[in-house]
Amino acid sequence: MPELPEVETTVKSLNILKNKKVTNLNVYVKKLRYPVPSIRLKRIINSHITNLRRISKYVILDFDNFHTMIVHLGMSGRLKIVTTDRFRDKHDHLSIKFNNNSYLLYNDPRRFGFIDIVESDRLKDLKYIKKLGIDALDKDFSIDYLFKKVEKSEVLIKQILLNQYIVAGIGNIYASEILFDAKVSPLNKGKDLNKYQIGTIIKSTRKILKKAILLGGSSISDYISPDGTLGNFQKNFKVYGKEGSMIRGHVIKKVNLYGRSTFFCPNFQK
Known part of the structure; x- marks a missing residue:
């Protein structure tokens, strides 16, 4: 399972997406550890990433439309940046396209991770965030x-x-x-x-x-x-x-x- 250093490394690698605009988003699976909020995730289309950070083992992406996406990598999950999603792996469950024609893919063979999205000012009130030490x-x-x-x-x-x-x-x-x-x-x-x-x-x-x-x-x-x-x-x-x-x-x-x-x-x- 990715721990703090792996999640921190992931966030640092994702920083090249800061200020990039989301132009499209596709969800390819209904459920990971929990159901994927496919409809709510569409809210980040046409918004820009303003910040990328880590909370514990969570990858946090903030958008300029005041929404925040939370990614937990679970046991085998990873985020990867590619220049095309034409050759999507069977374990790629989410694809986010940006205005520079790059894609952010969430890959998780064992499906123990999860993806969530909330209004940014509600992030701290999420049960799984609020309870963290x-x-x-x-x-x-x-x-x-x-x-x-x-x-x-x-x-x-x-x-x-x-x-x-x-x-x-x-x-x-x-x-x-x-x-x-x-x-x-x-x-x-x-x-x-x-x-x-x-x-x-x-x-x-x-x-x-x-x-x-x-x-x-x-x-x-x-x-x-x-x-x-x-x-x-x-x-x-x-x-x-x-x-x-x-x-x-x-x-x-x-x-x-x-x-x-x-x-x-x-x-x-x-």
Whole structure:
């Protein structure tokens, strides 16, 4: 699933569409994770993109007619920019044509993503946006903030990092990498962590996510940026997907936590 770095990379690649005018739009499927709002999407025809941004794992496109389109990439979704939609892939579910004759396509083989559109001033009131926790790269993601969220929690810290209502943007890949970098075991309960450990987790979160963005995210299965390039952060994985490998003489282990594969090195993570 695309996580914060992949979504941020996607948004940066899409910035070439800023100020472009939508001249046509076609929806080729009735339902992704949720029904596609085909009629409402037509409202952006003849409008210009004024801004492209990220909220958590959502791609946000603002238009000058005061409408905002929200795209969640799900497990396998991607946005791609092409110069023709004549050779549309069977998994291309949305096509937006612009006045420079380029097309923005939404491709999603597994259909776990979704597309929504609202009046821009209603974006913050959407349930799935309103319930989000602080962004993982927000300057206010602080020791005090996270400590208050975990100090009485029986939940394991790995699962806390995956809870989008506490901290938004981190997924399974980066949670394992962050905790390894912080030297904190994913098996620790939130209540058992002290402020120093919380501080190292926050520092490692910023370090890992920023480096991943710099390297274009991680391409380990489906992720490709809109311009067709692959991410490179997967070459920097220390533990994710490395079960049985050795790191400085110690073995990397894999455990299943809450139904998710978790990779860590017990000798370095306490």
